[in-house]
């Protein structure tokens with residue numbers, strides 16, 4: 081069939097299977113991708129043509145230990161990529177910030193969806209009072225216990241508020257909110273993107289500006305991986321991806337690549353695309369206890385975001401104390 085007469089998605093075998101984790105947020109994200117795909121591909125519209133296939137991952141099975149202790153970034157994606165390489169699924173849907181910087185051999189990042197709000201939100205126990213929008217972290221009572229499994233959030237918080245204590249909170253969005261509500265922690269942080277997707281943005285007492293809490297690379301972005309040789313699918317997914325989110329993701333992930341960071345190292349990276357087509361990139365590296373924090377920013381052509389990210393990452397690496405990346 082010639083290119084003129086084929087409809088997008090016509091060559092794909094159905095049901096077309098998107099692998100995903102099983103949390104409510106992951107399932108929402110898989111559905112978001114499949115809806116976008118269906119809207120572009122008439123051949124994939126209709127009952128039963130698209131399927132979300134849940135794959136249980138090591139990250140889901142380990143509910144209590146600190147993320148950083150149990151094996152870094154590949155944690156959520158390993159089993160999903162095995163299923164992809166085995167042909168049990170046709171693509172895999174991820175929160176980009178959980179996806180390792182260097183993908184396994186044979187796996188390609190084929191599609192990036194439009195970015196949701198990438199900031200972090202503060203969720204508070206009722207005892208904390210109402211945060212001042214100008215200084216939202218000031219409402220946390222001196223010495224309070226804060227729940228987070230993210231060394232990036234912990235480091236930035238303790239850098240500003242060395243009096244606070246942090247302990248691990250894990251589980252899905254719903255479970256974390258319940259623990260704060262129950263008083264196990266005075267407060268916690270969640271990506272506002274996840275709260276919005278779960279229709280729970282009202283749970284956020286404050287949304288933190290990137291100047292207060294620099295987000296993780298790729299936060300708020302859904303990414304889709306495929307088998308690297310699957311060129312037909314690659315072309316189709318390229319047609320539905322979001323150019324601006326791809327540019328931001330590329331720059332932010334290049335920072336991680338240059339720092340060789342696992343999720344044991346507190347690293348933040350945030351790219352903003354300006355109306356004039358240039359890209360502003362901020363990045364930080366810190367010690368988990370907040371006793372050291374180095375933040376830098378750079379600006380350049382959006383199309384050169386990868387080099388910009390690599391250079392910014394290299395500058396942070398050069399100027400950080402040796403123990404941080406040891």
Ligand SMILES: NCc1[nH]cc(CCC(=O)O)c1CC(=O)O
Nearest residue numbers: 175178270271273274299300301
């Ligand atoms: N590490 C867990 C994770 N991975 C992606 C999101 C939220 C959605 C997103 O950032 O796209 C979350 C929850 C959170 O950090 O609050």
